[in-house]
Amino acid sequence: MAKVSIDRLKKTFGSAVAVSDFSLDIADGELVAFLGPSGCGKTTTLRMIAGFIEPTTGTIRIGDDDVTRMPVHKRNTGMVFQRYALFPHMTVSQNVLFGLEMHKVEPTERDKRMRTALDMVRMSSFHDRYPRQLSGGQQQRVAIARALAIQPRVFLLDEPLSNLDAKLRLEVREEIRDLQRNLGLTTIFVTHDQEEALAIADRMAIMYDGKIQQIGSPEELYERPDNLFVADFLGKMNFFEGKVSEAGKFITTSHQREIFIDGTERNVQKIGVRPERITLSAQPQGSNALTGVVDTAIYLGSILDVRVRLDSGEFVSAQLPNRGSEHAQHISEGARVHACFEPKDCVLFSE
């Protein structure tokens, strides 16, 4: 395995800019997820690293080698595709052997490595089956074994779980994470599913409009989003517009309401509060308590998803853990409540 360094990568198609100013260093053995809505450039970037698309400018290094203009078949990357891309005319073991043959591995060694790779994904007993005889999850496992058997320098996954149903998705996700940890694979994982990225990534790069919006650990990105896009894309957030009147005090534009915030920054134009950081109570509690009426309360099993219409007319969404009905008595539709949160739970945005 090797580290990957991407420096000021850019790709344009005609006048359309698909990716620009993309710089990222991925450490040896690290799993980085590229997360973003469709069309954000995450797949284009991955395909440039794999070699299927030639960058317009910028450099890609794998280990110490500049691979920017290197053809795909010399890069030694292990790629897993959304739709598995197994060779339909070859058996499971032939699929895995193909890459080993291409890498000119000794025939006796080939067999050994094929078996090891299939063992890793618990598919050895299916070695003589054809892809069409396997379920989606099994096919993707074989695809993973095939990609890893060649001992690639980078492991690339392009939305590998999108075609699987919910339960399998979780299972294969865990499997990818375990393999990645145990083998110390330098891995890039492209996904549009934030939960997937949060669960699996050491670091994630959130992309929008061809650019990295923020890079960091899942916790960093969720707790301290750099901009409104990241805050809004990752989970939900309630926003209030306004400005800082004096240190630690934010005045909303709509109703001149005071909200206490942490930090001495003056140039704040929006603040955001996560729904799960808001508590609803009959009596005001803590520093900030906004009064309103429960508009809708949706029972989602483990949480209650409540929408409160504040007296100012704005809506605030709150997520409350389900602690049994006696705790939720005051949260019936139409009930007056206080939406309470602490200054430390306010994220400040200056844009």
Next chain:
Amino acid sequence: MDSADKNAPQGRRVGASLAFPASVMVLIVMLVPILMLFRYSFNVFDNGLMIEGFSLDSYLNFFSDPYYREVFLNTVYVAAVCTLLSLILGFPVAYFLAKSQSRYKSLFIILLVFPLMVGNVVRAAGWMIILGNAGFVNYFLQLFGFTDQPLQLMYTPFAVIVGTTGVVLPYFILTLQSVLEGIDFSVEEAAQSLGANFFVSFYRVVLPIAAPGVAAGTVLVFILCMNAYATPVLLGGTGITMMAPALYDQITKAANWPFGAALAVVLVVATLIMATLSNWFIHRRYVKTMVS
């Protein structure tokens, strides 16, 4: 769902009954003439008259006459070469067309269909202008001093092969392209990321997956070539004779219906055998494993 399930068999019955009259028509129009020719081929030809009977004379004449053996071999040879040329010229076009995401793709497909709207005779006339002794090719050959005398291009196997390939190539490309269109080309990318260069990934992965389309296109083109009439007549003239013109001559000029019918039967049977064999071979080699 329930009501749909109940309706399904009834729907099939309605569909079958609707298709029935057309099927009968096709049967009458297609099968009856062939059966009649088959019957005629056993009749006796005597002093310019066809006499009802059962004899193998026409077939014996065909197999014992070196001229007709040559006609038959010419036909197989031209058909085989044209099919091979279509494969070599047509595969890359179909492949890039299938992979293309260009907005001009549909324009290319229209360009491919366009020759099909012009009759074979008209296109053969075009080739006559290009290949004739005072034609386009000879003009340039002489202009640049490659030859003093005009090269005899018309009325040669070369002219027939060029003309026939031109006729069948669009059929091959369109057939193959529609099959290639259904391939998920990420298998090609997978092969390349596993270390295969373009040619290896093409030969080992794309080609085997494309085999059903190649088989369909090849068989179609081969059948078309075996039965070509207008192009061999106009471009081959007396220089090279193929089966379809020969049997036409027997029936219309010599009025020898039994012998013409025997030629037709030989042509149909030979075409069927070769088409079936090549189809079987390709399926055995590539397709068997992919069809459940």
